[in-house]
Amino acid sequence: MKKANGLRNDFHGKIMSNGDVLDDMGRFIDNMLDYLY
């Protein structure tokens, strides 16, 4: 997910129970479950 969004490897967003990842301003970045296989 980080690579797909060009995020730094040390980016740590807030992970919600549905897999949504939010940045420190609470903005939706992506959903990590979309990248699991």
Add this chain to the structure above:
Amino acid sequence: MENENNLNYKIHCELILVSDNITSDKVSELMEIEPYRAYNKGESFQSKKSGTKGKRHNSLWAIKTEPIMTEEEDISSHVLYFKTLLENKIEKIKKLKVDPKNEISFWIWIETNAGGAGFEIPETDLKFINDISNRLSVSIVANENI
């Protein structure tokens, strides 16, 4: 567990430009290269799993090497691909690199069914990677079925 061909590493590299002020189309036009994936700041997207809708906070333009299956952690083949592709475009990409509203990363992605991975990058390749990117990222993913 090794696969039947004893190939333990599946490797690809990706050059990713993230920008706050230049569109992916503009990057394509400037570089004369079509990305394998791209999006633009403000574009809407939706998660397949959660259904959450969002808007892209930045533009992204990315090119990549094809994954290569090897017995050893060979990065040089991938660097050579970018050297050839970007041979006459180094100055263009350097200008993009120094713009504080852009960030370019060179990402090494290694999937392995071995116990670990280790590699070295020679000075000439390091210089090239430094010329074309602001940072180097490495991901090593343990995957039994590469």
